[in-house]
Amino acid sequence: MTNAVSSSPRTNSMKPVISRTCSNDASTHRFFWRPIHSSDQTALACGGIENGTGSLRERRQSRRAGEDEPKTTRVNTDAKPVSALRFSVNTKLKIPFAIRDGRLIHISEVESGRGHGGTCPACNVPLVARKGAKMRHHFAHRPEAICNPETALHRTTKILLCEEINRAIADQREVTASWRCSLCDSQHTGSLLKKARSVRLEHSLTTCRPDLTLFDEESRPVAVIEVVVTHAPEEHVREFCHREKIGLLEYHITDEISLDTLRPLTVLRARVGSVCTRKKCPLCTAPLRSVQLFVGDGKCWKCKSKMKVSLISRDWLKDGPNEFNAAALEIAQERGAIFRLRPPNDAGRRLLANSCPRCRSITSEFFLMDYGYLAGRGDGVFVGYECSNCDWKRSI
Numbered sequence: 001m002t003n004a005v006s007s008s009p010r011t012n013s014m015k016p017v018i019s020r021t022c023s024n025d026a027s028t029h030r031f032f033w034r035p036i037h038s039s040d041q042t043a044l045a046c047g048g049i050e051n052g053t054g055s056l057r058e059r060r061q062s063r064r065a066g067e068d069e070p071k072t073t074r075v076n077t078d079a080k081p082v083s084a085l086r087f088s089v090n091t092k093l094k095i096p097f098a099i100r101d102g103r104l105i106h107i108s109e110v111e112s113g114r115g116h117g118g119t120c121p122a123c124n125v126p127l128v129a130r131k132g133a134k135m136r137h138h139f140a141h142r143p144e145a146i147c148n149p150e151t152a153l154h155r156t157t158k159i160l161l162c163e164e165i166n167r168a169i170a171d172q173r174e175v176t177a178s179w180r181c182s183l184c185d186s187q188h189t190g191s192l193l194k195k196a197r198s199v200r201l202e203h204s205l206t207t208c209r210p211d212l213t214l215f216d217e218e219s220r221p222v223a224v225i226e227v228v229v230t231h232a233p234e235e236h237v238r239e240f241c242h243r244e245k246i247g248l249l250e251y252h253i254t255d256e257i258s259l260d261t262l263r264p265l266t267v268l269r270a271r272v273g274s275v276c277t278r279k280k281c282p283l284c285t286a287p288l289r290s291v292q293l294f295v296g297d298g299k300c301w302k303c304k305s306k307m308k309v310s311l312i313s314r315d316w317l318k319d320g321p322n323e324f325n326a327a328a329l330e331i332a333q334e335r336g337a338i339f340r341l342r343p344p345n346d347a348g349r350r351l352l353a354n355s356c357p358r359c360r361s362i363t364s365e366f367f368l369m370d371y372g373y374l375a376g377r378g379d380g381v382f383v384g385y386e387c388s389n390c391d392w393k394r395s396i
């Protein structure tokens with residue numbers, strides 16, 4: 001197979017179709033895009049639905065019946081399937097939502113069976129409400145339906161988030177968002193609807209069409225949410241958000257059970273976000289790290305007497321007194337820490353270190369790391385900022 005794959009994800013009948021050039025006979029084959037079993041991949045490797053090589057179903061049936069492949073087809077058994085077809089499909093997804101009259105209905109709102117009138121949010125076909133005693137209640141496709149469960153999960157999540165954000169805006173209710181910051185790598189929380197007054201699904205923003213766009217009262221986009229099931233947001237969405245300084249949150253969903261946690265929406269736990277709530281460096285605008293001082297009880301490694309041990313922490317970075325700023329030195333000494341200069345190191349520098357009040361032994365950086373747990377206690381004293389990118393620092 002060549003890598004020159006042209007794909008048209010939807011036909012008019014909403015059946016996803018993939019077109020590609022065959023390396024065997026250079027013709028173009030077109031396939032319905034559907035969850036495939038590995039045994040189908042040979043059939044997919046050469047054989048189309050349009051150019052006289054027989055339908056996939058016929059070919060599969062003839063293989064099962066032990067017949068030879070149709071003579072018009074030259075099957076390349078060494079051909080690797082196109083990577084776009086090799087995603088893992090969780091066919092066990094039991095999605096508890098369907099669309100009716102343009103809105104999502106939950107499985108709990110309908111009777112079992114086909115009478116509810118709900119359709120699949122992805123492929124639009126009527127669904128069956130399964131409300132048995134054994135399995136989690138869900139809407140199911142008929143066996144012959146062609147639908148990718150992950151597309152269905154992706155689309156359901158988008159619509160659900162859009163409906164829930166709209167509802168929260170109408171009710172003037174707060175929605176908290178949390179995300180791992182892609183700029184400073186720490187966890188942030190903030191109000192999702194601080195500036196947002198409306199939300200739109202798949203709204204076109206000149207160069208891209210994000211899953212959800214939040215707008216302020218002047219209809220300017222203020223944030224974008226991309227729902228991720230298997231594929232990361234497209235690069236031009238990231239580029240657009242970066243260029244226009246619009247926050248991008250990636251909400252990852254791996255199973256349909258999480259859908260129930262989104263209604264009602266009170267907290268949106270995004271995996272990654274490009275909004276940094278930290279102060280920015282006055283020189284280079286990179287996020288600043290806050291410097292925290294920790295002073296705890298320790299024991300002298302030599303004479304075993306009690307001593308105070310101090311260290312500073314900025315995110316994951318921990319250092320001893322040699323890296324302290326003026327405020328850290330002063331506060332640590334007020335809290336009982338004693339410092340001494342170490343003997344010169346290989347570079348001839350004398351570093352400041354914690355010292356034992358009794359025998360005056362110093363606690364080297366190596367031993368100081370035994371006290372790294374102090375930084376996890378949450379009782380640090382804020383002593384200043386450091387830039388995460390340049391040498392800018394400020395002591396309180």
Ligand SMILES: [Zn+2]
Nearest residue numbers: 120122123147
């Ligand atoms: Zn479907």
Ligand SMILES: [Zn+2]
Nearest residue numbers: 181184276277
């Ligand atoms: Zn940040």
Ligand SMILES: [Zn+2]
Nearest residue numbers: 300303356359
């Ligand atoms: Zn000592």
Ligand SMILES: [Zn+2]
Nearest residue numbers: 281284387390
């Ligand atoms: Zn800087």
